[in-house]
Amino acid sequence: MGRSFVIIDNAASPQPAVSYKSMATVTSPEKMLEHRKPHRLQSGKTLAVLALLLAVVAIGSAAIGSYPISLHDWWSVLRAPSAGGTAEIVLLQIRLPRLLACILVGSGLALAGASYQGLFNNPMVSPDILGASAGAGLGAAVGILLGFDFVAIQSLSFAGGLVAVLLAWALASGLCRRGDPVLMLVLVGILIGSMFTALISLTKYLADPMNKLPAITFWLLGSFASITHRDVLLAGVPIAAGCIPLLLLRWRLNVLCMGEQEARTLGMNTRAMRFTVIVCATLITAASVSICGMVGWIGLVVPHLARMVVGPNHKFLLPAAAIMGGCFLLLVDDVARTAGALEIPVGILTALIGAPFFLFLLMRERRHKS
Amino acid sequence: MNLTLDHVTGGYGSRTVVDDVSFTLHPGEVVCLLGANGCGKTTLFKLILCLLRPRLGCVRLGEENIADWSRSRLARAFGYVPQVHIPPFAFEVREIVLMARAAHLAPFASPGKEDRRIADEALDYLGILHLASARYTEISGGERQLVLIARALAQQAQWLILDEPAANLDLGNQIKVFRAINYLAKTGLGVLMTTHVPDHAFLHATRVVLMSEGRILAMDTPANALTEPMLLKAYGVQVSVVEIGAQAGIKPGTKVVVPNQM
Numbered sequence: 028m029g030r031s032f033v034i035i036d037n038a039a040s041p042q043p044a045v046s047y048k049s050m051a052t053v054t055s056p057e058k059m060l061e062h063r064k065p066h067r068l069q070s071g072k073t074l075a076v077l078a079l080l081l082a083v084v085a086i087g088s089a090a091i092g093s094y095p096i097s098l099h100d101w102w103s104v105l106r107a108p109s110a111g112g113t114a115e116i117v118l119l120q121i122r123l124p125r126l127l128a129c130i131l132v133g134s135g136l137a138l139a140g141a142s143y144q145g146l147f148n149n150p151m152v153s154p155d156i157l158g159a160s161a162g163a164g165l166g167a168a169v170g171i172l173l174g175f176d177f178v179a180i181q182s183l184s185f186a187g188g189l190v191a192v193l194l195a196w197a198l199a200s201g202l203c204r205r206g207d208p209v210l211m212l213v214l215v216g217i218l219i220g221s222m223f224t225a226l227i228s229l230t231k232y233l234a235d236p237m238n239k240l241p242a243i244t245f246w247l248l249g250s251f252a253s254i255t256h257r258d259v260l261l262a263g264v265p266i267a268a269g270c271i272p273l274l275l276l277r278w279r280l281n282v283l284c285m286g287e288q289e290a291r292t293l294g295m296n297t298r299a300m301r302f303t304v305i306v307c308a309t310l311i312t313a314a315s316v317s318i319c320g321m322v323g324w325i326g327l328v329v330p331h332l333a334r335m336v337v338g339p340n341h342k343f344l345l346p347a348a349a350i351m352g353g354c355f356l357l358l359v360d361d362v363a364r365t366a367g368a369l370e371i372p373v374g375i376l377t378a379l380i381g382a383p384f385f386l387f388l389l390m391r392e393r394r395h396k397s
Numbered sequence: 398m399n400l401t402l403d404h405v406t407g408g409y410g411s412r413t414v415v416d417d418v419s420f421t422l423h424p425g426e427v428v429c430l431l432g433a434n435g436c437g438k439t440t441l442f443k444l445i446l447c448l449l450r451p452r453l454g455c456v457r458l459g460e461e462n463i464a465d466w467s468r469s470r471l472a473r474a475f476g477y478v479p480q481v482h483i484p485p486f487a488f489e490v491r492e493i494v495l496m497a498r499a500a501h502l503a504p505f506a507s508p509g510k511e512d513r514r515i516a517d518e519a520l521d522y523l524g525i526l527h528l529a530s531a532r533y534t535e536i537s538g539g540e541r542q543l544v545l546i547a548r549a550l551a552q553q554a555q556w557l558i559l560d561e562p563a564a565n566l567d568l569g570n571q572i573k574v575f576r577a578i579n580y581l582a583k584t585g586l587g588v589l590m591t592t593h594v595p596d597h598a599f600l601h602a603t604r605v606v607l608m609s610e611g612r613i614l615a616m617d618t619p620a621n622a623l624t625e626p627m628l629l630k631a632y633g634v635q636v637s638v639v640e641i642g643a644q645a646g647i648k649p650g651t652k653v654v655v656p657n658q659m
Contacts, residue, residue, distance in 0.1 A: 150485055278507035282496045284484050292446055292479070293552070294472030294500025339486035342507050 137352025140326025162191025188313025249374025
């Protein structure tokens with residue numbers, strides 16, 4: 028079956044004396060040079076440098092805060108991990124879970140965003156396009172409204188995210204017997220998202236304005252302030268369960284970027300691929316929202332940043348986006364913790380930093396093109 | 398292995414677009430599919446590529462009905478060259494060609510050294526290896542068309558299905574693309590392509606399928622199929638088919654289609 032297209036001497040059809048190549052394009056030397064210039068840092072080395080950067084940012088983030096930790100403290104905690112000093116409690120009980128949560132959520136959302144942008148063949152898509160975060164937000168808001176305990180609120184939030192996306196998938200599959208399934212999915216997703224957002228507003232309207240309304244509002248703004256080791260573990264499992272298949276399938280996302288039909292003629296089972304990517308990204312997004320509230324913009328902005336560094340090939344883009352997403356959220360959370368006397372909700376900061384940053388990226392791209 | 402369409406009927410919803418089409422193609426042939434806009438050429442391609450299920454009849458490769466083949470098995474049989482469009486991301490040319498290897502790789506795998514060699518060989522074969530690390534979004538339309546043909550080659554399929562490979566190309570690039578296609582047919586690939594220009598069929602096709610309103614009007618050599626009455630029937634315009642006199646550098650007996658004066 029695997030025939031090569033190299034000419035085989037075949038008596039039945041006389042072969043031309045020259046190969047096709049020799050009569051094909053003759054390229055001018057200037058043109059060859061122009062296309063030779065390397066313009067992307069596309070290698071394992073770049074990823075290693077990014078990973079190193081993440082480690083540095085993580086260690087730096089652990090050191091700063093209302094209780095600064097010196098290098099000496101670091102060393103003593105590492106040498107005797109159960110001595111029980113203040114530095115150790117701050118580092119291991121407060122900062123460490125927070126750092127881990129930032130890395131998990133930042134990496135997960137950036138990875139989900141990059142996957143969605145490839146899947147939907149659209150660089151303007153973010154992981155909440157199918158209503159995952161609106162659903163998770165609603166779940167949490169209802170949990171708070173009904174006075175559930177923290178674990179129940181988180182579980183309800185996670186379930187809400189899954190339900191929203193499941194609804195979008197089912198409706199889109201039902202509506203779209205023919206035509207473009209991807210477009211239908213996006214349209215239905217936006218619909219479900221805005222419906223769930225309206226339901227969030229309804230729970231707020233119904234909530235007791237003295238204690239429950241502020242709780243819902245603050246929760247939706249997003250924060251890492253009350254993260255514990257248990258939260259990290261609870262969210263870590265679904266986030267990892269979503270990230271691993273995406274990373275394994277990442278090269279195939281390239282093929283999806285050529286569009287539904289072309290991808291099928293290239294040998295892809297697009298429906299199965301779409302389903303897998305959506306399930307994985309939804310696990311990540313719902314789990315993220317369930318522990319830290321709605322933190323927007325990361326899934327949209329970071330993939331662009333990563334694409335500028337390693338190019339659009341998902342084989343490199345996905346790991347790069349994941350590492351840079353972790354870095355980005357760590358840095359934003361550092362600002363949230365240290366900028367004011369009171370902590371600023373991290374969701375506000377990601378939007379405040381993300382939106383202008385995105386504008387900058389768009390302007391840069393435009394300048395590059397002209 | 399021959400490609401056989403056996404009384405294939407298909408369409409969208411209740412609308413029939415391709416109506417009872419039967420023909421057999423042989424490896425090494427270059428077959429041009431001609432017909433007016435909306436006559437069912439694209440739908441016929443979709444039926445052959447299993448993007449659309451035939452309502453009646455079947456498509457066979459050798460003796461096997463391909464209706465239940467997996468996508469990857471189909472992709473190893475048919476290399477499809479779509480009309481050029483620009484993806485939203487600036488992939489490198491080599492990355493575009495490597496996508497052809499999806500049908501040969503396990504789900505979690507990504508292309509390795511051997512796949513890169515095959516991709517580069519395909520690019521080299523079409524004389525565009527120097528474009529390998531250029532961005533697909535920044536090269537010319539003709540170069541993009543050649544890249545898509547290279548990708549179909551890297552797919553290592555026995556059949557090449559091309560959707561208007563000459564559309565949007567300048568004269569030089571048209572000739573380059575057709576030379577490449579002819580050469581590939583000589584290596585034993587079967588070629589089926591659509592075109593809007595009967596002259597292309599006269600120059601390059603071994604056989605022609607002329608379609609009208611979902612049915613086959615004629616299936617024969619270009620000279621026999623593309624006659625003045627047939628072209629009138631297919632396109633609804635009066636044309637003359639003219640044989641060009643013997644000249645140095647022109648294949649003897651070459652015909653062209655010229656519209657009649659009003």
